[in-house]
Amino acid sequence: MHATERFPNLATAIVLAALVVLPFTVPATLASQIAIFATGALSVVLLLGAVGLLSFGQGLYLGVGAYVCGILVRDAGIGLIPALLVASLSGAVLAGLLGSVIVRRHGVYFVMLTLAFAQMGYFVVLAFKSVTGGENGLSGLPRQFDILGLSIADPLSMYGFMAGAFFLVFLLVQRVIASPFGSVLAAIRENEPRSEALGYPVARYKTAAVALAGGIAGLAGGLHVIFLGFVPPSDIELEMSQRLLVIALIGGIGSPGGALIGSAFYTIVSEALSEIWPRWMALIALLLIGLVLFLPGGLWSAGRRISALFERKIAHD
Amino acid sequence: MTDPILIADSIDVRFGDFQALSGFSLSVQPGTIHALIGPNGAGKTTLFNALTGARKPSGGRIVFDGHAVTRTSVHRRVHYGMSRSFQVTALFAALTVAENLRLAVQARYASEGWIFWRSPHRRHDIRDEVDALLAETFLTDRADTRTGDLSHGGQRSLEIGMALAGRPKLIFLDEPLAGMGIDDVHRTKGLIDSLRSRMAVLLIEHNMSVVLDISDRITVMAAGRKIAEDIPAKIRTDPAVRTAYLGSTA
């Protein structure tokens, strides 16, 4: 992604149109899931597309956000919006802390660490069963929810809320990418030593990007809990990190819109195929291999931008 | 005699068992052009890396503009007033020439890079600086070209432009003229010569006629050590220099 995406307004229009059309093409509950995981996938798209950092651990922050939101809603009785904000903040703070340590490592080392910390998150949940409910997850949350007086109990209103949340985050990510901050992230992605030589404190910028992505994932976790009415431990398992990554790759990391496309594709395919063939993930795996080799830009067809990323790296290495 | 802008004292750099620099000392006066010459492998770029922070020395001290910077990070040294160009072109290849320069200028305004809610192009002062740099490096007509598509000479000129954007007190130029055509060499030589009035220049360059013409002082290196340091006229005739370049039978 470059600091000036070619047609940001067109992308926004497409995403908005897709969000409006979605509940008429798939059941509203499915549409809500699409929006929630699209939000989670935005955190991967931001890190990989904008900064060039591959993270196998965004599920950790989604999980943290989910547990924080669940605990707050169940025990502290605070409203949904504040709970979501705190969930998002927890994701951001944890990501900032972990990030400040791991951004100093480069290449595969960084990726390995994201996976290792994601695993760690799951074991934290298991170790502190009394707080987190361990393998059973967290239940006992109030099921009917209100947002500022409006109920989101019925599936369509729920979807409206989820879609709205996704759209806001989408706009934020677009804005960030097109801002001076985003231009620095792009510079770091293109040529890190040069960025440092120009005077940018690269580690600090990377940590900030990791924290922002963590906040986005944390928000997605909170949204998921509101949707489900309980906190499943699968939200913090490695599989969640992998799912968000797969969604982002299928959709295309060249643009934030890819998160929605990828999530729609993944969620609809999994819903359709899981009845027919339980091992449908094998097909997704094959698709991924094909994408990496032949269409790195994913479905959003930002292939040219990503191959530019690869070109730059080939010249570099 | 004014205080030197840069003092490097007994710098050692070691790669495993290989001693790249041994007890190297150097001082650069403000407002002068100081050239660094020597055969390939002498350690010139390694010295640049040590002075700018890209590689921490295993021994010695570096003082820049009164600051002790021996172990300071690269980006902090830039804010003290150092800036460098690279021997192997290291630009943002996928971005335009103008965007490359804009990023370089933006880095000087430390808080600008943290703004995440509006477009970078609102800053007219930064845009004006970029325009000035484009003119200075003769790249105005190629401002919107993708840097990777620029000619080699254009890329070398942009390298210098990126370093100038930092408005440094001392600019490190690593073989700025390498691979340039005759016209580019001439123009760039004029540019480097003109920098004297604004900053100090530490220059690695193999083009001897340019070096002898514009330098105020020349340091000669070989095998990680300093073998001579003087005004150009004296260096021209120094037998030790000749030996270093041409071998001991010359």
Added chain:
Amino acid sequence: MSAQLLLFQVLNGVGIGMIYFLLSVGLTLIFGLMRFVNFAHGAFYLVAAYIAYAVVIWTGSFWWALLLGPAIVAVLALVIERLLLRHTYSLPHEAQILITFAVALFLQEMVILIFTPLGHNVPVPPALSGVLFLGPYVYPAYRLAVVGVAALVAIMLWIAIERTKMGSILRAGSESAEMVGLLGINVDRVFMATFALGAALAGLAGVLVAPLRGVEPFMSAEALGIAFVVVVVGGLGTLSGALVGGILIGLVQSIMSTLWPEGAQLMIYASMALVILIRPTGLLGRI
């Protein structure tokens, strides 16, 4: 904790650690030469473990499993290297990570397809099903045998790497694959061989662990995580790093499982976090 209990836990920890060493050494060797981390490493471990299960069920012989598991996985690795990985060497490392990750996913699904998502037990070979008495404690003979095999492999690897021509090519290649190519050595073949060796080692670990822990499809993710922790703690790229890292993590797990059982797994990862903070390149790492 009494001194005897502590000693027993230390022995246990070393035992687990040697298994972790076997699991991680292939990963670190592949990284050392080819400069990429094989995200399918856990999947090779998984496939070999299931091959062991299948062979034992169908033939009753664990020794055939010990032979076939690593061998089949090595062939599988060669096929993957030829067909897929070869095309990614000029791409940035993210491409290799993602491809091996996708391969891991695919292999996991295939295992579930063939063997169902349920776990299975693998019987210990009858020849090693006895116990040894160490003071008041009983120690399963099979466990000791596994430690012995791991130690043997460590020694053989060390000899192969430090003392043979192939090993010196490997070591030179770690410094510069380009240079090795310029010296006229077929770098492609060296990569292939190393990748297959790394996979075979993971496979060996899988076969050996099967009677201890049984087999289940999600052991690949767990194994990958542990392998990462071991190489981060010990240092990426060296045999000794995998050994030291493996034993240390084994010790942590063993001691913690008596002090705080629910937190034992967590403490493994917490140790990794500690090492990153104090010594980012790992205890014996150079990178």
